[in-house]
Amino acid sequence: MKTETAKKTQNMVEKTERITGSEAVIRCLIEEGVDILYGYPGGAIMPVYDELYKFQDQITHVLTRHEQGATHAAQGYARISGKVGVAMATSGPGATNLITGIADAQIDSTPMVCITGQVFSSLLGSDAFQETDIVGISTPVTKWNCQVTNAADIPEALAKAFYIAKSGRPGPVLVDITKDAQQGELDFKYEKCKGVRSYKPVPDTDLEAVAKAAELINNAKKPLIVWGQGVILGQAEAELKAVIEKGGIPAAWTILGASALPTSHPLNVGMVGMHGNYAPNKLTNECDVLIAIGMRFDDRVTGKLSTYAKQAKVIHFEIDPAEIDKNVKTDVAVLGDSKSSLAALLPLLNENSHSAWHDEFKKLYQIEFEKVIKNDIHPVKEGLTMGEVLRQINTYTKGNAAIVSDVGQHQMIACRYSEFNITKSNITSGGLGTMGFALPAAIGAKMAAPEREVVAIIGDGGYQMTIQELGTIFQNKIPVKIVVLNNEFLGMVRQWQQLFFDKRYASTEMTNPDFVAIAKGYYIDAKRVVKREELASAVEEMIASKGPYFLEVCVEKEDNVFPMIPAGASVSDIRLS
Amino acid sequence: MNEEIKTYTISVYTENNIGLLNRISAIFQRRHINIESLTTSQSEIENVNRFVIVVNTAENQASKLVKQIEKQVEALRAYYHTDEETIFTESCMFKIKSDLLFEEPQIQNIIKESNARIVTVNKKFFVLEKSGRRHEIELLRRELSAFGIMQFVRSGRIAVTKDEMKITEMLEAFNNNTI
Numbered sequence: 001m002k003t004e005t006a007k008k009t010q011n012m013v014e015k016t017e018r019i020t021g022s023e024a025v026i027r028c029l030i031e032e033g034v035d036i037l038y039g040y041p042g043g044a045i046m047p048v049y050d051e052l053y054k055f056q057d058q059i060t061h062v063l064t065r066h067e068q069g070a071t072h073a074a075q076g077y078a079r080i081s082g083k084v085g086v087a088m089a090t091s092g093p094g095a096t097n098l099i100t101g102i103a104d105a106q107i108d109s110t111p112m113v114c115i116t117g118q119v120f121s122s123l124l125g126s127d128a129f130q131e132t133d134i135v136g137i138s139t140p141v142t143k144w145n146c147q148v149t150n151a152a153d154i155p156e157a158l159a160k161a162f163y164i165a166k167s168g169r170p171g172p173v174l175v176d177i178t179k180d181a182q183q184g185e186l187d188f189k190y191e192k193c194k195g196v197r198s199y200k201p202v203p204d205t206d207l208e209a210v211a212k213a214a215e216l217i218n219n220a221k222k223p224l225i226v227w228g229q230g231v232i233l234g235q236a237e238a239e240l241k242a243v244i245e246k247g248g249i250p251a252a253w254t255i256l257g258a259s260a261l262p263t264s265h266p267l268n269v270g271m272v273g274m275h276g277n278y279a280p281n282k283l284t285n286e287c288d289v290l291i292a293i294g295m296r297f298d299d300r301v302t303g304k305l306s307t308y309a310k311q312a313k314v315i316h317f318e319i320d321p322a323e324i325d326k327n328v329k330t331d332v333a334v335l336g337d338s339k340s341s342l343a344a345l346l347p348l349l350n351e352n353s354h355s356a357w358h359d360e361f362k363k364l365y366q367i368e369f370e371k372v373i374k375n376d377i378h379p380v381k382e383g384l385t386m387g388e389v390l391r392q393i394n395t396y397t398k399g400n401a402a403i404v405s406d407v408g409q410h411q412m413i414a415c416r417y418s419e420f421n422i423t424k425s426n427i428t429s430g431g432l433g434t435m436g437f438a439l440p441a442a443i444g445a446k447m448a449a450p451e452r453e454v455v456a457i458i459g460d461g462g463y464q465m466t467i468q469e470l471g472t473i474f475q476n477k478i479p480v481k482i483v484v485l486n487n488e489f490l491g492m493v494r495q496w497q498q499l500f501f502d503k504r505y506a507s508t509e510m511t512n513p514d515f516v517a518i519a520k521g522y523y524i525d526a527k528r529v530v531k532r533e534e535l536a537s538a539v540e541e542m543i544a545s546k547g548p549y550f551l552e553v554c555v556e557k558e559d560n561v562f563p564m565i566p567a568g569a570s571v572s573d574i575r576l577s
Numbered sequence: 578m579n580e581e582i583k584t585y586t587i588s589v590y591t592e593n594n595i596g597l598l599n600r601i602s603a604i605f606q607r608r609h610i611n612i613e614s615l616t617t618s619q620s621e622i623e624n625v626n627r628f629v630i631v632v633n634t635a636e637n638q639a640s641k642l643v644k645q646i647e648k649q650v651e652a653l654r655a656y657y658h659t660d661e662e663t664i665f666t667e668s669c670m671f672k673i674k675s676d677l678l679f680e681e682p683q684i685q686n687i688i689k690e691s692n693a694r695i696v697t698v699n700k701k702f703f704v705l706e707k708s709g710r711r712h713e714i715e716l717l718r719r720e721l722s723a724f725g726i727m728q729f730v731r732s733g734r735i736a737v738t739k740d741e742m743k744i745t746e747m748l749e750a751f752n753n754n755t756i
Binding site: 139145147199320325 | 591592594595596599600603607637640641644645647648650651652653748751752754
């Protein structure tokens, strides 16, 4: 009896230790399985940093060189691992610098928790030093946010934050903690959040809708699957593959859906959207049943909505009810998470091959290969192309690397030509199109998956938006491979100026610094390639390198990315030149 | 879905949390939709708030707005209804010089005919309160403005719906699942 009572008391003590709010923050992170977080200290978050110092053996804090870098690193970490990324900053400018990354995570459904310090609660609203209304500012770009002014509320707020960020359709959450809440004391006891009564993260899979979908697919002569990141977020890669193979259905992907199915899979017909592949774009307007899985009919995917897949019955597998009928009217909406919905669909599908239909894709691929791909990846002209760099990277990574791309021409080329054997390998800023994303995101990706090869593909414009993160790479010895495809232009904008603004190159030409010297200034091995014959060996050397490596490839200045669906045009008006 | 612009009453059941008003109004702002009126209050359920938001828009837009509102973590449920599907009213107050009450006998007739109620009278002014449909309130305001109104204020629309809203059942189901 006595020992039992003693045990109980001990448990009680363990359950309700008296600690400070700032220690509670760290203990909550550890309880949530956080091993790495990214951030930047400052006045209003110092008590939490003081605790981080004490818990160094359990949790690694990576000092980025800018708070935006912290968010993108947290995103990279989340995108490759499926875990929640964590970023931390002080109040005021520290907090506002997080906004771009938060907005990026919101539109790309990336699970992220941001913790910001805030001025003392007694000073709220007084225009105190480094006070900003970060809860107000971040509201439209967060899945949820809150401000904590009492130490005792910290565990519940953080538990809720992690639960909301990760569950259902993931997204960024911000928790703003006043300095007095960090300094105050509480009886600490951590309980993971198991539910929020006003929030249903995953709608129940409607089996009737699944049956209707199966019937449409079974009767289809020309079915086309377009899948998005919902497959990756729902860990439904195997289910997707099984459905595609059983139904013999050609399947295309959105930019964020890339890598969910290996590039080499015979039913993988490529990327849809503005710079996607010819066949899936063109045949979107010829299929009889369009099966959208975990994608949101972004305007860069659909082109002109009034001419998008009008001939087809549309089936939409989707976790977020707000996406149903948002842009494209669906005939059958299957709410639910992609894994269970596709698993329910599989036994109802008839085996099929649709070989004649598949031949149409092959025919159009041949046209695209002759007119675009061949010249991109096996160029005969003098200047280097972005496409041949990607081909070399594929050769030396054998399609096993995670490719982290920035935004612009190089991004489209990277997504078009990267070979992916492994899921969660295409890490890019899709919805927001955030230049400067790749370098810090590659840091997070490499730290979350140190066994993976992580190659950042960046343009000379975007590189200079977050170039300071070379300092983070150097200090923490993060062996990322950085490839800058330098055309001395903001290439995508220049392409539009060429095609739609009579070559008036307003503010798109860049006079660049010596990127190799800059990398070397950070003690990162670096090389510049200007000739084709140097390329293969340089890529080989980069991939073989054990540490971080910077490779600048000077590519043709005025190359364009094709195919292209001009903005506002129909997917069937996709241009090859 | 119908593209015709109509008046829709959006009813939202929410948790009572700081910042939620901002989060909900941002959904309208982002889509460049003007909120005609917005009222928040306690609902029939303990600790659950109710927003009544009036917008003039097309049905497909109203349906998208409701989905975006429901997507917010702290919104329990949202609905949209046409005027025919709701019972609604607004309320208003007038502050008017007391002299007029005696000098202008017509004012007394207006008050009687409009079913307005005198809330208070003192030597300087009296306060009139009326609730009803917008056109009734507008008529009263026009009639009284001929005599001079010291202050006028009108509330947003409040509305109850003809059909049932199963919030209580939803909350019970949540509690049963988690306990």
